[in-house]
Amino acid sequence: MRRSSIDKHTPTLMVIPMLLIIVVFLGFLVYVLGLSVTNSTLAKPFNGFIGFANYTKAFQDEIFGKSVQYMLIFAVVVTFVETVLGFLFALALYTAVTSGRFIRTIALLPLFAPAVAIGMLWKLVYDPGSGFLNHYLLQWGIINDPIGFLGNSKYAMAAVMAADIWQWTPFCFLLCLAAFQSLPHDPYEAAAVDGASGWQVFRRLTMPLVFPAIIIVFLFRLLMALKVFDLVFMLTYGGPGTSTQVASFYIYKVAFTTFKTGYASSLTVLVMLLIAAIATVLTLGRTYYMNRTK
């Protein structure tokens, strides 16, 4: 067990494999950048340098603009709903001791199924003939004809959102639950002796303490929701028409069904920049907020 002189270098040695991966990663980004300024296709990479032509095309591409819009709307809406619902459930259930294990177990279920399976599941649920949504809506007389949720461009986006909300609300719930359960016990007893009512305690003590954690949950989930792909693929394949075509899906179509990898790369770069900007703004915003309340 003698310490050799290698030991000094161990920390660096330990990260070398990771560095390799990072280099590869950066290589990918460079590759994508490279492709984006060329007229490449899947078969012929680096076909010919065309400067920023792909980018100008992207800015004029209405479908692309729409897809970015959809991506943002989707991410913000589902994150908001999931965080609020998760918070409410956590608020209602964090004192439940006996059923705690059961709740926790079932909360993990939607989370860990593959998104494609969830997609398939909801496809089934929404199906006009075989799905239980239509079945019971009809049976209870709420509607008179079955609704093709996924085939109707008005409802499709909402339907996809609903599926995502089903899948990720429990995740937000678990995180909020952890936040509630990490609250200190003693100040609550002090509040009882001080004579505070349930509402006063909630407003003055609980909320300020959990709010920072809730914000983190929101931001965390938002960045994840921007990446949505699998669900869209399975449920609607971007349709009907292009009404659920989020950015990542559009890029997929351009790159792998029309094979225009050069153009797709430029779209990728733009989306990447957008997400990076959002992440930066959010992180800075959060730091600012945290410092302000000191």
Next chain:
Amino acid sequence: MASLELKNVWKKYGDVVACQDVSWRCEDGEFFSLLGPSGCGKSSSMRMIAGLEEITDGDIFFGDRNVTKLPPRDRNVALVFENWALYPNMTVYDNIAFPLWVRDMPKDEIEKKVQWAAKFLDLSGILNYNVKGLSGGQQQRVSIGRAIVRQPEVLLMDEPISHLDASLRTRMREELESMLRKLGATTIYVTHDQVESMAMADRIAVMDKGLIQQIGTPKEIYSHPRNEFVAGFIGEPPMNFAKCDLVKMNGSLHLKSESFDIKLNQVESDKIAKYKGKPQVKIGIRPEDVSVCSASTKNSVGVKVEFVEVQGERNILTLALAAGEDFLVIAASDIKPEKGTSIHVLFDQNHLHIFEAENGNNLTF
């Protein structure tokens, strides 16, 4: 402020009995201490007085009011928690103001009262600081401030200084005592540290295993402990104990063991004249009531010197009796026998306690 009384209070957690038939009364303005080792029921008692625990059986009265079924907010108690339980996201001001704010007091009145409490506790300079960054001593004072700001009927303190380091603790003890005297509040002070209790309280209730062992002034408890537990728990250095038999020899009562044979004087004999139980007893005598003497003194006890601890104006001798018991003796600083030598000591019978072997009751009470 009001008197506080517990009548036949029981507390059970499932099958575990934390408090057994606890009854005591504390007068208006009195500084009353609950003293005992961990698990003796003092904290449970306090929490029941505050209303944080349900009372399994019995009643609690504040003055004439039976508060047994009332929630904490209706009892008008204040509690200084062991770990201070400050509201972590709020400033010193907000922490102290909270109980007033809860009662919808107008802002300027709150301001007046908080300023008063802050001045009283020397916190005026840090009112706007968040409590998270404060030192232990400061946090403790904020906790006290929050408790006294609304002038409660009863002020409860649950080991308030046990989490401060030793030097701070001594200082805080003095400050606390003068502060509480000035306040004149009915104070219930829970602690496991008998030095604190003895120094500060008007009266002390000693508890062990859920039972009240004895209630009395510090002096009473010190000089006339009701049983072996109280005798051994109070006093630093602690009382010396030794087992022996109570026998009648030649018409007088003797305490006889392998280590000694002491003939009881008249006063002591009278005290235990009525005792009719088994001869096995235990004697207890405090270190300051044992004196070094010459071998020829009547009733002297032969001992071997184990260790001499020099403490400046006094020495503490650790002596071994013939049967092996260790006795501590406080002696003057010039008495410094050599380690390993044999000397003789005398037990002051005026302060000699005799305890029943079975239940530890003090027969000379």
Next chain:
Amino acid sequence: MEATKQESRISGGELANRERGRRAGKVVRFLAIIAFSIFILLPLIFMVTTSIKQPIEIRESGALLPTRGIYIINWVNAFITEPLGMFLRNSTLVAVISTFFVMLIAVPTSYSIVRFTTGGNALPSLILGGYVMPPIVVSIPIFMGIKSLGLANTTSGLIITHVILNVTIAVFLLDSFIRTVPRELEEAAWIDGYSRFDTLVKVVLPLIRPGLIATGIIVLILSWNEFLMALLLTYDPSAQTFPVGISRYQGQHGLQFGEMSAAALTGIIPIYILVFFFQRYVVAGLTRGGVKG
């Protein structure tokens, strides 16, 4: 015993509302449990019941429970219509092996970053950046890369891909676990003569065993569920994984919901068994990494 003590130590809010509110609080909680359970379990139960419904009934109605008896053939057909066994085998292979390598790389990396702040601020930021990127961003280069290595449509290609994609998350998750080990323990080991590496293996790892399990399971599941790259890099069942397999049921044979449900369940149930047994670790991993941000 603990439960009764906890019941006695009621929180401030509940105590204050004791007269009126205690029962109300319990009712709300009960309703919340019911609502939560229905919310989560209803679609899943539907999937199970659909998988055992007769095809005719599936086409006709979307009722929750099968009314025409139980039809297990769906499950059998699931394996016949598509090579489901193959998909599951591939998924298992890719998931297990890629997780192994991910952990091999992530553990030393994470340890190095936490203990020795290797790479200063740049390295953690890069790793975080890798995590935030949507997979689509690197899909094109990975596709071209794997193809040029001749590993298209192989499980090896997929394994490499998954390692690259998941190692950032693993580092991120392990980070908060490693931070729980007190420095003093490691310093004691160094003083005793352990090398840095030995300290990691013999002192730190045993202490963060729950964290290792949590991270390992999460990475395993991420790999098992991964869809996009598997879709792009494979074109026949010899290398296709379970999620890709599921998507095939919809393309070729119209919508055979019965078989699809059965097929989906065969891939989901192993995961659920895993999660059930290790849920304590998994929840710890999620909440540690998540709430601490």
